[in-house]
Each structure stands twice: as C-alpha cells, then as structure tokens.
Amino acid sequence: MRPGTVVIIASIVMGTMTATISAGAQAPRDSTAGAGADSAGVDLAAPADSDSTLEGEEPPDDADPERDYEIERDDLLAKGSFEMGYAFSQRAGSSLRRRRLLRVREPTLEAHVRDGQGDPLAGAELGTRVRGGWLATGRLAPRWGRGLVLGTPGDPWRSGFMGAAAARSRAGAGDGVEYRARDLPVDLLVQRVRRVALGGFAVDGAHEGAGMVVRRDESRARSALFSLWSLRPNTSGELGADSRGRWRGEGVFETASPPFVTLAGRLGHTAFDGAVPPRTLAPRSIVATAWHSPPAPISLALAASWWRFRTAATGARAALEVRADLPQHDRIAAGWEERHGRRRVARTPGSACDCGSGADGFRQGLWLEWRGGPPGFTTTARQEISGARSGLRSVTRRAASAGVTATPVRGIELGIASTVYRSRSGEPQYLSEDENDRRVLHALAGAGRRSRMVLMFPAAGGRVRATLVLTQAADRVTMPQWTLDWTARTRTR
Amino acid sequence: MIRARPSRILVIAAALAAMVHRRACAQDFDGPDHAGPSVSPALWIERGLPDGDAGWRLDLVGIAWNGLEDFTTRSLAIGGGGGPLRLAIGVASTGDAEIGWNSAAAATGFISPRCGGALRAIARRDRSIPVSEPGAGIESRPIGIECGAGFWSAIGSHSRLWASLPALYGAGEAAPLDRGLETGIVGGARDVSAWLAWSAPAHAADQGERTAGVEIATGPAAIWVEARDRPFRAAIGVHAHHRGFEVAAEVTEHPVLGETLRLALTLERVRSASEPER
Numbered sequence: 001m002r003p004g005t006v007v008i009i010a011s012i013v014m015g016t017m018t019a020t021i022s023a024g025a026q027a028p029r030d031s032t033a034g035a036g037a038d039s040a041g042v043d044l045a046a047p048a049d050s051d052s053t054l055e056g057e058e059p060p061d062d063a064d065p066e067r068d069y070e071i072e073r074d075d076l077l078a079k080g081s082f083e084m085g086y087a088f089s090q091r092a093g094s095s096l097r098r099r100r101l102l103r104v105r106e107p108t109l110e111a112h113v114r115d116g117q118g119d120p121l122a123g124a125e126l127g128t129r130v131r132g133g134w135l136a137t138g139r140l141a142p143r144w145g146r147g148l149v150l151g152t153p154g155d156p157w158r159s160g161f162m163g164a165a166a167a168r169s170r171a172g173a174g175d176g177v178e179y180r181a182r183d184l185p186v187d188l189l190v191q192r193v194r195r196v197a198l199g200g201f202a203v204d205g206a207h208e209g210a211g212m213v214v215r216r217d218e219s220r221a222r223s224a225l226f227s228l229w230s231l232r233p234n235t236s237g238e239l240g241a242d243s244r245g246r247w248r249g250e251g252v253f254e255t256a257s258p259p260f261v262t263l264a265g266r267l268g269h270t271a272f273d274g275a276v277p278p279r280t281l282a283p284r285s286i287v288a289t290a291w292h293s294p295p296a297p298i299s300l301a302l303a304a305s306w307w308r309f310r311t312a313a314t315g316a317r318a319a320l321e322v323r324a325d326l327p328q329h330d331r332i333a334a335g336w337e338e339r340h341g342r343r344r345v346a347r348t349p350g351s352a353c354d355c356g357s358g359a360d361g362f363r364q365g366l367w368l369e370w371r372g373g374p375p376g377f378t379t380t381a382r383q384e385i386s387g388a389r390s391g392l393r394s395v396t397r398r399a400a401s402a403g404v405t406a407t408p409v410r411g412i413e414l415g416i417a418s419t420v421y422r423s424r425s426g427e428p429q430y431l432s433e434d435e436n437d438r439r440v441l442h443a444l445a446g447a448g449r450r451s452r453m454v455l456m457f458p459a460a461g462g463r464v465r466a467t468l469v470l471t472q473a474a475d476r477v478t479m480p481q482w483t484l485d486w487t488a489r490t491r492t493r
Numbered sequence: 494m495i496r497a498r499p500s501r502i503l504v505i506a507a508a509l510a511a512m513v514h515r516r517a518c519a520q521d522f523d524g525p526d527h528a529g530p531s532v533s534p535a536l537w538i539e540r541g542l543p544d545g546d547a548g549w550r551l552d553l554v555g556i557a558w559n560g561l562e563d564f565t566t567r568s569l570a571i572g573g574g575g576g577p578l579r580l581a582i583g584v585a586s587t588g589d590a591e592i593g594w595n596s597a598a599a600a601t602g603f604i605s606p607r608c609g610g611a612l613r614a615i616a617r618r619d620r621s622i623p624v625s626e627p628g629a630g631i632e633s634r635p636i637g638i639e640c641g642a643g644f645w646s647a648i649g650s651h652s653r654l655w656a657s658l659p660a661l662y663g664a665g666e667a668a669p670l671d672r673g674l675e676t677g678i679v680g681g682a683r684d685v686s687a688w689l690a691w692s693a694p695a696h697a698a699d700q701g702e703r704t705a706g707v708e709i710a711t712g713p714a715a716i717w718v719e720a721r722d723r724p725f726r727a728a729i730g731v732h733a734h735h736r737g738f739e740v741a742a743e744v745t746e747h748p749v750l751g752e753t754l755r756l757a758l759t760l761e762r763v764r765s766a767s768e769p770e771r
C-alpha cells in the first residue's frame with residue numbers, strides 16, 4: 001500500500017480531524033494540559049531510563065505549575081512502518097473521552113496525527129520529500145545551536161543544561177513551514193509562534209552553522225537576529241546578536257577522558273531576547289561546572305551553577321549524585337541538591353519585571369531511589385524530600401513511591417504503583433507517568449495518594465494498555481479514572 | 494465503623510488516631526513478627542508480603558491494643574500453597590458488640606527465590622447497628638472494603654527490599670486506619686538480620702515514621718527488637734518453633750497509649766526445600 005493512501009484512509013477513518021497541519025516530524029513537541037486530561041499512571045517500575053534525571057522530572061519553568069504537563073514520548077517509529085492507536089478514558093463524574101493516533105514513517109513521507117477532545121497534543125505533522133529537499137509543515141520546534149536565538153535556551157538549574165539536547169519548553173514551538181535542501185546545507189523557515197511571525201534562513205553544516213531570522217511581533221515591529229553556532233560531541237557554543245547590537249553567547253566544553261569535567265558559561269546583554277521571547281526571562285549570565293566519575297559500579301556526579309538575570313536577581317545550585325550499579329541490573333541512587341535565589345523572573349508584556357515566585361529562595365532536597373528486581377519482576381522505590389530551611393526543615397515537598405511491573409507470561413504485563421505525597425501550595429510534586437504515546441508530568445498538590453494499576457496485553461494485532469488510576473486527595477474521596485488504549489504498529493513493506 | 498457510647502468512642506478513636514502513625518497497615522491480622530516479608534498467613538493478608546516454603550500454616554492471633562481491656566483483636570488465618578503460588582484467607586473480630594467490627598480477608602500471591610508479592614482484600618462490617626433517627630427504619634451495619642498489594646525483591650543474596658501498599662482502593666465505610674505506604678530493606682547473615690523501614694499514612698507523607706530493628710535467631714527460637722520514632726517507642730518479640738507448632742509474642746510500648754500485646758499460635762505443615770513437591 002502506498003504511504004499516501006495509508007494517510008488518506010486513516011484520515012477518513014479518524015473522521016472530523018480538526019488538527020492543524022504541522023510538521024517537523026522529528027521535532028519533539030510538548031504542551032500543557034489541564035489536570036483533567038487523559039492520563040494514566042506511573043511507570044515507576046519501568047526499566048530505568050538512562051536519561052531520566054534522578055532528582056525527578058519537572059516541566060519547564062514557563063509551564064503552569066498548577067497543571068499537568070504532557071510531553072510527546074521520544075519513541076521513533078521505524079522506517080517503513082505505520083502506527084495506529086485508539087484510546088478511551090473516563091474520569092469519575094465526567095464524560096467518556098476519545099483519542100486517536102496515526103503515525104507514518106516512509107522514505108518519502110512522514111506524518112504524525114493526533115486527535116482527541118481536550119488533548120493538548122492534538123494536531124498533525126507532515127513531512128514530505130519535494131524537489132531538491134524535504135518540506136515539513138505544521139507545528140515546528142526548530143532549534144539553532146543552544147537555543148539562544150531560535151528555540152529555547154537551557155536552564156542552569158536543571159541537570160540537562162550542559163547537554164546539547166533541545167529544552168522541553170514549548171516556548172519556541174509554533175505552526176510553520178520548513179524547507180531543507182538535500183544537497184546544500186540550506187534551511188529555510190517560516191513560522192508563527194505566539195503572535196510572533198518568523199522568517200529564517202540558515203546554513204547548517206555537519207557541526208557548524210549560521211543563520212538569520214527576521215521577527216515581526218504583535219506591534220508589527222520588525223527586527224533581525226543572527227546566530228553563529230557549533231555543535232560537536234564535546235564542545236558546543238552559540239553567539240547570537242540582534243540588529244540593535246545586543247548579543248549573548250554561550251559555550252560548553254567537556255573533557256573526553258577522565259576526569260570528566262564540563263564547563264559552561266553564558267554572557268551577554270540583559271535586554272537580548274531570542275526570536276520568540278520566552279514567558280519567563282532567561283538568565284543573562286551563567287557559570288556552570290560539572291564532574292562525574294567513570295561509570296564504574298559506583299559512580300559520583302557533582303554539579304554547580306550560578307546565574308544572574310539582572311543585578312538583583314541571581315541564583316545558584318549545587319547537586320551531588322551517587323549511583324551504585326549492582327548485579328542483575330539493579331541500581332541504587334541517592335542525591336542531594338541545594339538551591340539559592342531566583343529561578344523564575346516573570347515577564348510582563350512589553351517589559352520585564354522582577355516578579356519572583358513562591359518556589360524561589362532557598363531549597364534543599366534529598367532523594368533516594370531503587371530500581372531493580374529479577375527478570376520479569378521490576379521493582380522501584382523512591383523517597384524524596386525538599387525543605388525551605390537547611391537540614392531539610394520546613395518541608396515543602398515530600399513524596400514516597402513504590403511500584404512493580406510483573407511479566408507473568410510473555411506479552412502480558414501487570415504493573416502497580418503508588419505514591420503518597422504532600423506538597424506546599426505553588427510547589428507541586430510532579431509524578432512522571434508514561435502512556436503509549438506520551439509522558440505526563442502530573443502535578444500533585446496538597447496531600448494524598450495516587451495509585452495506578454496497568455495491564456498490558458496483545459489484542460487485535462496490537463497491544464492494549466488498560467489503566468486504572470485512583471487518586472485520593474485530602475478530602476479522602478477516591479477519584480477513579482480509567483483508560484483503555486490500543487496501539488498497533490505495522491510495516492508497510 | 495465505630496458507633497456507640499460517646500466516651501468509649503473518644504477513647505478508642507484516640508487510640509486509633511495514635512496508631513495511624515504507627516504502621517501503614519491494617520490491624521485485623523497484625524500478628525507478632527518483625528517488619529517485612531513474613532511466613533505468617535495472617536501477615537500475608539496484613540502486608541501482602543508472602544514468604545516461606547510451600548505447605549500450610551494456621552495462625553491464631555490475639556492482640557490487646559494499648560492496654561484497652563475491651564478493645565482486642567482475635568483473628569484466624571490459614572494459608573499456604575504449592576510451587577510459587579500462595580493463598581491465605583482469614584477472619585477477625587475486633588472490639589466487642591458495642592464498638593467493634595468483624596473482618597473477612599484473603600490474599601493471593603507468589604514467591605520465588607528472588608521476589609514475591611501478593612494482592613490482598615479485606616471486608617469489614619460493624620458489629621453494632623448504627624443509632625437511627627426516631628421513626629426511621631432499622632439501618633444495616635456499615636460495611637467497608639479495602640484492597641491492596643505488596644511486593645519484595647532480593648538485593649544480592651542477603652538483602653531484600655519490600656513495599657507494602659495495603660490500601661490501594663477502599664469503598665464503603667472508611668477503614669479504621671489511614672494506610673499509605675511502607676517501604677523497607679532487610680538484610681542479614683547467618684542468624685542475625687536487621688531492617689530499616691519507613692511508613693506513612695496516605696494523607697501525611699511528611700509525617701512518616703522510621704523503623705529500625707534487629708533479630709537474632711538461635712536454633713528453633715528467635716528474638717527481635719524494634720524501635721520507631723514519632724513518638725519514639727520500642728517493641729520486643731520472641732518466637733519459638735517445635736515440630737510444626739510455633740508460638741510468638743510481641744510487646745510494644747507507647748509513651749502515651751501504653752502497651753500493646755500481640756500473641757500468635759501457629760500450626761504448620763511446611764514442606765522443606767529438600768522434600769519433593771507432590
């Protein structure tokens with residue numbers, strides 16, 4: 001069957017799809033959702049994700065801290081295959097909700113379509129081979145270099161800051177069209193992000209690149225920004241400037257052999273903004289360093305960073321993580337973190353202010369995590385505490401979790417996980433839970449318990465994932481929510 | 494589930510409230526044993542953490558709570574299994590006809606050398622009929638249901654990590670205790686084992702209590718001591734085993750509530766590891 005036919009048939013099957021055409025099939029997307037969005041529980045007991053940060057996942061700082069945050073899973077579809085999915089879910093007291101998914105990945109066509117009432121990831125992405133290159137349309141999340149000019153820059157209070165991976169923030173995502181030439185390192189882009197229109201041109205080589213983007217904001221004022229970047233395995237850097245002469249530069253250097261030391265820095269004008277100003281200001285100056293031991297049975301990692309938004313708004317963070325890899329893939333990890341100062345400096349339209357949030361100030365945190373168990377019986381347990389005073393006093397967040405995933409028969413998986421939590425207002429405890437096509441960071445506020453039971457089994461040529469989530473909040477009323485999700489992958493050739 | 498004379502209600506309610514921070518588990522089958530996985534069917538039901546060889550065990554448990562003469566728990570549990578599967582059922586009665594409830598419970602799970610786990614369910618019904626409004630019909634006795642689970646996993650050859658989630662779901666009349674989560678680790682060598690545990694009610698994660706204990710076994714007998722915080726208190730227990738017959742006792746001293754005494758009498762027919770399974 002031709003890929004185009006597959007898409008057309010699937011679109012008809014999926015009916016009144018209100019998706020906006022979008023593209024960047026490779027670009028990770030994310031978005032926010034209300035707490036009532038479809039969700040299923042914790043993959044606490046899932047095999048350890050080597051990229052997961054042990055201090056817990058949190059949504060980007062420009063996300064609403066009172067709401068759940070949904071992220072597209074980094075689950076690349078194999079070439080020459082397509083995937084379909086249907087999901088039904090219901091929360092106590094609300095109506096049945098339906099979600100549909102279609103993904104196609106062919107040499108000449110890539111499509112990613114999601115549809116569903118209230119689904120924050122609903123939409124479509126389409127990429128196709130055209131004369132001389134590749135054309136992507138729809139919602140794009142491009143990133144040049146380290147995201148200073150196009151994309152979103154990293155936050156120095158997060159573990160992933162040193163890496164070159166794209167930040168998860170949705171601040172730089174929006175509908176647009178992108179053309180990448182096949183034989184030339186040329187990239188053309190037209191995009192609209194939160195009422196800001198962008199037109200960009202880049203020359204992007206294997207490691208180095210340069211680009212220019214013209215921005216037109218709400219007031220129809222035009223400005224141009226320029227970027228020069230380099231992304232290599234152990235070094236990365238970017239220098240960005242705008243047409244008024246303001247600039248910002250950022251660089252990261254990592255040693256390739258022991259001792260594994262990473263140094264990073266950012267410097268520039270306070271008033272410099274990227275092509276799409278993020279909702280919260282990015283620090284103007286950063287100094288960061290990290291060290292980690294070789295991945296021996298016991299490994300140690302240290303990180304420290306200091307940042308400044310402007311003279312009176314600064315912050316610092318230090319973290320220590322110890323990880324012990326035991327036989328049979330078991331792992332024990334413990335970490336400590338201390339943070340001072342500001343993380344969020346909010347922006348008001350047209351001007352910036354020094355509005356801090358309740359989550360700023362001194363914080364000290366400690367966590368302990370276990371993952372392991374024999375094959376077919378993976379267990380996880382985690383303890384986490386954060387306080388506003390030294391010695392973990394004035395507890396702001398406290399959570400304890402335990403989970404198990406059992407595979408009694410090949411193809412059938414049963415998982416149970418539960419978390420008890422208490423968190424201060426404005427500082428929710430985030431619980432990362434995987435679903436078939438997304439990861440949901442649930443914002444747990446107040447005190448209570450969230451339990452999740454998952455059953456996965458093969459059915460109708462695909463895989464069914466049945467989930468029951470029981471949330472018991474402070475009023476001790478149990479709110480059940482169930483999800484039935486069917487997904488099938490098929491090769492087209 | 495408690496409806497009777499106000500003065501007694503207050504006394505027992507205070508005792509139950511204090512026990513909330515004692516352990517993240519129910520009290521109907523909370524026999525004498527150290528924290529973590531247990532060979533006792535009563536504790537399979539209680540914690541969802543089965544342990545032990547194949548065979549059958551019958552537990553008779555009696556608990557005198559916090560020095561309250563009228564407030565005791567009597568329970569009977571039988572359990573066992575073959576191969577990796579385990580099953581336990583039990584009945585219990587707590588309090589008296591005025592203030593108390595009856596319980597029926599079951600647990601089913603599995604054991605392997607490196608892991609184990611069980612699902613548990615318990616139904617409780619008040620022993621007294623609630624006081625109704627004048628002229629109203631006779632009310633039925635309140636019923637509550639609670640379901641949970643537990644699991645443990647070996648760490649190396651001498652340690653185990655466990656988690657007990659005894660009340661994942663509840664319906665009907667609220668359970669007497671707010672049971673959240675208990676996690677712990679136990680390790681040892683030869684005849685000495687020690688454990689650390691943390692437990693908290695579902696709605697007070699920041700009020701979790703920590704437990705530390707040690708057990709010394711010698712021949713057919715063992716003795717253990719356990720300390721807990723919030724408030725600081727201690728427990729001491731012993732058990733002795735002889736030809737399919739086992740007795741165990743544990744005393745817990747609470748600085749405010751007084752002394753809790755747990756007794757258990759066990760009859761067992763356990764197949765040793767060397768005995769072939771029929």
